[in-house]
Amino acid sequence: MNTVGIELHRRRRGPLAVLTLVVGVALGPALTTGVPSYAASAAGTTTSSPAAAPRAEGRWVSFRTTESDREPTAAHTAACREHLGPVLGQAVPIQLEADLFSFTTGRRDAVVRDETARRVGRGYLCTSGPDPADTADPGTNAGYAVVRLPGVGRVEALGGCELIPEPSQPGTAFFNCRLRLLPDPAHGVVGGFVTSNSVLNPAQVPGNATGSIWTAYVERTAWPTSRHRSPHVPGLVAGDVSGARVTFASTRGHPRPVTDASCTGTAERVRLTRVQSRLRTSLFPVRQRGHRAGVLRLCAPAGSIGTFETTGTVRVTGPLGDPVTLPVSGTCRTPSPHGSDVRACTLEVTPDPTAGVQGGFVTTIGPDRPASRVTGHRPVVTVALLPVAAGQQRARAPRRPGTxxxxxxxxxxxxxxxxxxxxxxxxxxxxxxxxxxxxxxxxxxxxxxxxxxxxxxxxxxxxxxxxxxxxxxxxxxxxxxxxxxxxxxxxxxxxxxxxxxxxxxxxxxxxxxxxxxxxxxxxxxxxxxxxxxxxxxxxxxxxxxxxxxxxxxxxxxxxxxxxxxxxxxxxxxxxxxxxxxxxDLPATFHYVDGGPVSFLTAYTLSGFIAEYPHRHLGRSLTPRGHRVLDDLRDTCIDEAAAHYPPLTRARELTRVPVLQISGLRHLLRHQSLGRTAPxxxxxxxxxxxxxxxxxxxxxxxxxxxxxxxxxxxxxxxxxxxxxxxxxxxxxxxxxxxxxxxx
Known part of the structure; x- marks a missing residue:
């Protein structure tokens, strides 16, 4: 899976504008819900069943763009009118030519270091309006995009976009698209799906920013070859525009159903991990492990099919550089029982001025069920947070304990x-x-x-x-x-x-x-x-x-x-x-192990893994141990006590006896009481x-x-x-x- 950032600087047609897309497999008619009908007809064979689809390989890719000085080509303009003709009428489409770039980020904080590290391709976007510069006019309009990358080839996408003004800051808005990847047999493209996550500051309001991330999942019967292997980590992306920052988290997720008493439907937790892509091509390796970046929790109605509302929370690093947990709510689209395996969600972030967040959006795209044919069986999650304007932020307190x-x-x-x-x-x-x-x-x-x-x-x-x-x-x-x-x-x-x-x-x-x-x-x-x-x-x-x-x-x-x-x-x-x-923690391990609250040994392991990441204690866990700890990390004490009586011995979780894990006994003793007198x-x-x-x-x-x-x-x-x-x-x-x- 892969993530993408595209930033479109509108030089000739007015102020700054940005779009974000996420592309994934979309083969079922249910995903056209809320998208103009011409998009479904243009997609054509995408409504065929998975069994009838040609054998294809899916890959994810991530990139950013800036608008180029090139004028839209006649071919692009013709393609835009061909696809958007039913809704354009005599109106002139809004067109943007762009250069695509890979970007580098810090390996520890994953904040972008070089937003245009290497030019990797070209892109084109046109929309039917309203003009993104008119942030006071919300509504749904049509969008058509073309992207060409050396590691991906040429792909087209078509669908609907929505402009949502940001009420807390006039002149700024969010612009989100749900586009379907068009089949292109001549280039080996089988299908796909596109969503966008964009923060707009078209009027260049001081103290605010414009930015976006594009994430693409593309299925092809054949892939262009590439010898480039330069890696980088595109986790959290912070673009510096107009003197302010807009933060993105672009991650692979590990979805897992969970028990949540506050959710009356189906609760799901997606653990977000940072991933690496290739600097020269922006492609992600299919199999890899990343550093944990946050958590997305969602609650949806039981048995949800088609379009449904969902609520939850997302936890990522916020604009001030500290972890924040923010409420989210929005709409998901899932396939019919005989349709596609893809689910796409667009979620609005509730503003939290105390955390420096003025607003934002979260988009997810990925498999709707474990049996999905989507490569990797993991969704891609993109988070865009618009920070509170610099003049509205509180002065930062002195950096000392207790502040x-x-x-x-x-x-x-x-x-x-x-x-x-x-x-x-x-x-x-x-x-x-x-x-x-x-x-x-x-x-x-x-x-x-x-x-x-x-x-x-x-x-x-x-x-x-x-x-x-x-x-x-x-x-x-x-x-x-x-x-x-x-x-x-x-x-x-x-x-x-x-x-x-x-x-x-x-x-x-x-x-x-x-x-x-x-x-x-x-x-x-x-x-x-x-x-x-x-x-x-x-x-x-x-x-x-x-x-x-x-x-x-x-x-x-x-x-x-x-x-x-x-x-x-x-x-x-x-x-x-x-x-x-x-x-005495070592004595407590022996005392609890095998008893009715033996899950507390797993709680303790999780706590020490969290406090001492450099000790790599998690390497001693068995596959079952990893699953148990992942599940327990989403429980409260009453839920753990009710659902984990089968966990009888800590030895079932680790490759060696717990107290023989390298360094753990020393840490447990060090965190036992008695070394200093009150x-x-x-x-x-x-x-x-x-x-x-x-x-x-x-x-x-x-x-x-x-x-x-x-x-x-x-x-x-x-x-x-x-x-x-x-x-x-x-x-x-x-x-x-x-x-x-x-």
Missing amino acids: LLSAHRLAAQSAPGVPLAGARAWRVRYLSRDLHGALVPVTGTVLVPDAAPATALVGFAAGTQGLADRCAVSHQLAAGTEYEIANIGALLARGYAVAVSDYPGLGTRPEHTYVVGEALGRSVLDSMRAARQLRRAHLGTDLPTAVTGYSEGGGAAGWVAQIAPAYAPDLALRAVAVGGVVA TMPVLLQHSPTDEVLPYAAATALATTWTDAGADVDFRPVAGDHVTAGFAADQVAYAWLAEHLAP
Whole structure:
């Protein structure tokens, strides 16, 4: 599969204009839905069944273009009038001649370095109107395109285009086409399909940009030969036009059905990976692995056929250089049961000024089912994000841990449809420092009581939520599905402001760093720093502070107790309450393995793979291990517990015993508690009958801390892991009240 970027600079006919196309197999009549009828008739034999199609090979290609100084040729003009005649009438078509270029990108950030690295071919586009320069006139018009590349040959496409004004910024618009690749037996072209993803700034509005990506899937009975093999990585593309940037993500996807309680139809997750193409030809190799670039989640009506509406989210790197998760909604077209195997979607991105996104579009094209004849069985996803105008962007905060990046009101719910009473809440985005010294964005929630000003600030370290973005506490508070809401409410009832970190990777970085305790502890402390900067919360630096947590949150709280004096001395914590603690990770592996929650070993593997990518821990996974981790990364804790009881031994996931994976045992030990003694009072609670986390590890931790001079109040608590948590939390809050009193 391959991706393409085409940028058309309109020099003679007016301001800048850009189009984006995605070409893929389209052999069925259902894909003509919403496309002018003349396109279907022009496609001719594309409506034949797959069995009748000639043997062909499909390839993907990616490129960008700039409009050339050439005048449209007589042949191109004649072809345009031939194909668009039924809708043109006496009108003059809008015509653009273009030069096609491959582009180079950075191997680490995949941002474009040279947009016109090598000229690879020519292109031509004509449309029936409205003129893309008239962004105030939305509507559907016809489009015809011709592309010639050395590694592809000559291809033509025909169909419908749609102009959509961007209401938040007059003078800018999105221009999206769905074109069918025309069969051309003389050149060996069997068929195809085209969609576009274009951001227009035809009036050259200051602080905005124009740009696009073209992605083509072409099926031919014979391919031109080429000896060129220069590779590059066309992942995220940022074009600098009119002093601003428009960002694209052009990736191969790995579609997988998933369970999502919020989706009443069929839920699908597409993991996006960056891919490599050849610099001289823009062709992609058929088989390759790429670096993970993001995730697209979609929810569609069950049994959808033809045209249907879909909603979801996309997570990619945003215009400010940080990962963002954005809602999307739009239309997909799928084949009839006896038609093509291709599905094409055009999705509009919901603006998010706090993330620097003014709007945008996502297009996907690829196989509609696993049995598809589309080469590679993976869709291509193209993301175009229009950044907030430079004059509208907030000044960037100093780059240090705890810096508040953005905040907006959150309608928190105690249950679905039941607003959280007596409190105000904000979803915040702030910086924390990972274990490699880099500043990373993290999200969280700040809650304050309504009745009176807060008397203290408490960092609440949440228990295991899951690995998917939707499991983050801030998302679940908005949905009314957060199982820790009673504990948060109890702290608010005592008059405390509460800062809750979503933890690294839940809604921000590609994966959650599950039970990597030091990273979690830092994110908890930095959420409290960010809460102090939220002016509407009125939390002064003189408020007393404390931290509490249970289970995964107990491990995070334990790390807070160890690192706070050095990492966040400005918070001056008075006390830390630790419950059901993840104290000794190697011991926990042995304790959980083979039990009812053995999926937590896979959660842990996923967390360490995410935090330590340079250790290449994933190479030790078996094929089943890769499948299990991919599935679990899209689950919340309740879904994992319900759907993965067959996972009984971690050994089933790895090529060698887990603790024999090179470097893993050392990392697990390094992330176990006990190496540093806390300097503030610590309450440590654990159940002797805890079936998830070993009691012996908790008692050993209490002894280690006490022997090192720490003030530790160790209390056994009755019950299993869950029921003991209820009792431990109430004891913890009463204990904290003693230490937070004036």
